[in-house]
Amino acid sequence: MANENVDDSIFKILVATDNHLGYGETKPNIAQDSFRAFEEILQLAVKNEVDMVLLGGDLFHESQPSSHSLQKCTELLKKYCLGDKPVAIEFLSDQSEHFSHLKNPVVNYEDPDLNICLPVFSIHGNHDSPGGNELVSALDILSSAGLINYFGRWNDLSKIEIKPILLKKGDTKIAIYGLSHIPDQRLVRLFQEKKVKMPRVDDDDWFNILVLHQNRANRGIKNFIPYDIIPEFINLVIWGHEHDCNIEPKQCTQNGPYISQPGSSVATSLSEGESADKHVGLLKVYKDTFKIISLPLKSVRPFIFDDIILCKPGTDDFNLDAPKEQAINDVKTKVEEMIQKATIKQEDNSTPLKPLIRLSVKYYTETQIFNGIRLGHHYENRVANPGDMFKFSNYVPKERRNRKDGVCAVDDTEFNDVSVLIRM
Template sequence: MSSLSNCEEEDFKILVATDIHLGFEEKNLIRADDSFNTFEEVLQLAVKHQVDFILLAGDLFHVNQPSVTSLERCISLLRTYCLGDRPINIEFVSDQAEIFKHSHHPIVNFEDQNLNVSIPVFSIHGNHDDPCGYREISCMDLLSSMGLINYFGKQTNLQDIKIVPILLKKGNNKIAIYGLSHIRDERLERLFKDRKVRMLRPKEDVDEWFNIFMCHQNRAKRPGTKHLPENVIPRYMELTIWGHEHESLIDPVLRDPCGYISQPGSTVATSMCEGESGTKYVGLLTIRTQGKKEFKIEPLELKTVRQMHFETIRLSECEEDVSNSKYTQEFLKQKIEDILSDLNFKRSGHHKQPKLPLIRLRIEYTSETQHFNGIQFGQQFQDRVANSSDMILLRTEKKSIEKKPRCIDDNALADIVDIEEVEKIEHIVDQYFKTASEDKQLELLSVNGMAEAVDWAVNKSCPDAINRVVKHQMKKVRNYVTKQEDLDEINISEYITSYHISHTQKSKEEVNKVRELLNSQAITQPAKHQTDSIDESNNSSVLSDDELNNSSTNISTRGRRGVGRRASRASTRGRRGRGQTTLNF
């Protein structure tokens, strides 16, 4: 990233924001106005800095069917700050009919003769304000039909994603904006793997355009969720504006393999977590492409955001006496007093900044004598804290346990399981060891032998198959190694490796031996299993109610998720922009 030392008249000036969440907590008398006050400040900053347009990376609304009150307040703010006689100095050169094909009025709003736009707003949708219902319509479509925003990045075919950029010119400067509205992360990851995501590039002067990618996806890898890996973003994207993540990391950082990522974060705290407690920003993005591609992002601190403090307190680490509930509450009361005093000192001074802050103290205790009623405790601060009822979160302190290193490469296994074509368990095992790192490879068994053992464990109800095979193989290796006459501590590993290589080359023979082993042991044990099942059935009649409840198991089967319904596409016809630029793949 090159830092622009001075701004020129032809430089693009863009206000970048994301995750506005209009209507959040609108039924809460204390916090109802928070999101609207901050959105108004964002629009005021756009007017103050005389930006060419505003870029929103999703979640303008908190829900996809907002209340009439939320819609009215949003419309009123957009009319107040984005309509007017100020001239537009940018030129839209993309095919408008293609960019806005999902709209009944496929035209950029500042070229609509029925409107008088002073600051255009370009926005994708997020996971909160995404389309829904029979016709896949969202509140974003409503604002688009009114001409208040330019809604782009909506995909009508989720089997084959085609992203057509918005091409804008200002003097000799050119930018291409690729918008990808929110798509379920699991689906999007599969589409990228299958090469079903295509991004079109301008055919003319392809290297002269400054490329911006906007998305609204998980960026951080979290347990149980998918995310969009940074390395799938094309190399020619100079800047990625990442929505959905609420923590403000607006300063651009290098991504792998090249380009930069800016994460503006939300403008309002929607969850009581550490990532939301920091200062909120929007970005003033300046771009110049004439001669050399340069850009800079100036963080603009938001002054109307409600203050928030998040802290985790481990009572076991406190120097004060917190041995019982009374002492713990006295300690926390003084702690909150100190926090309130510190927050009051840090107030921005803006007349619309709420006076009552948000506080979340996560208390980790070790003894039940330290426990108390958090809601009752918070009542003494109900006139001083916005969320006094859920200010305190109590939970037992978890003892740190040193985790043993896993011998399974979880990432490699997850990638293989995600491939729908791989269904047989032996194929999964084979693919895993082909892609796993060197330190995760087998040292005694052959891959085919292990695959056969896993197949017996999974498909033939033989849970101890792998254990049997491993013990049998260890015995064979031990016999082979101990028979070597020159065996010592130095060459023992060499003999083990040579044994493994020789048996790997005889994979079919290895599989047959494993199969014979498991078959022979399976024949000698059916009578025992049958006896056990009879004994269990006889004893079940004398179990108590509690024992029956504990012994019952709910078995849930999970089928493969089908392909989502495709939305009907309305055939719309719009006029092409002036000086339209042709795109190609």
């Protein structure tokens, strides 16, 4: 990739998913988090001089976003996507097939009435799917305004034929197959009935990308998308919907496609997976080779997740006279450690943000349970979520037992949850 001709043929794509614009906008502590992260994503796209941005669904947190969310998103797209810089990618496929929902079905950077310097392509997710009598998505509004290129939408779910967007830059050709969110059980059934078709481009010179927004983790029979139903000719899958950041491409089946899961750019639940550092990907494609460079999001509010097992009754450390007070003191010590960890993560930030703190408290006896909301209010000036810092679980060790196959002995532990955490 050294000479000028090669450089002119390298596709550079900024990939991100699950921006959830508008999440927490009614909560003063976190109201701007989703917009701040999205602006940083667009800034990274401009800084790295990418050819396009590819979004994997859930741009908005609500299918009918507030006027403020829609206005803020519009302002950011206008600020970073409009300009005189020429777009270097050619659009080769039939635009009317991909943008049939528009009165003027044309990719925005070829619209003579618009000055687009940074094209944004997006599918919809389960949070911003079309709704109402006319099945309108917030993405339809942005697309009609010429600010994004909304594709991969399917109204007839009796059968699906995904025709790829064909793009060319120099000697590199990319085919992007877009599949906006469809309920997983229905989509799996359509695949099993062979009613989902992804026609492959005739020659082998195309780098094939599938962008979809579905369950990846096994959440029950037919309630997730198995890897083996993805066509083998797909080179790379950009997987939206799952919020854990696993951006490094990996093959999950032999001869199967590489899968990259950028994860969310804002935490929408206080689950352990959301506490990992947030990243987006800089995808570089040259002919049939590619690499993804992980770009950390530095404006994201720090989220520290940890757990603590309280003292066991009957041990020397257990305070029989004041178990609740002992539990509170132990938890306070742990919270201070977590806040310090968040402070270290923001050492280079000129305007540090109050962190999100989530501590899983595992207790042996109900005499150790305390009012978590009341304790949380002591940290109102130091954390962003004082009202829900703690999750309590009953710690019940099981007797040591042998596995039936006799291979090894295990010491299992069961947790009876008082509150349930949802992993997206």
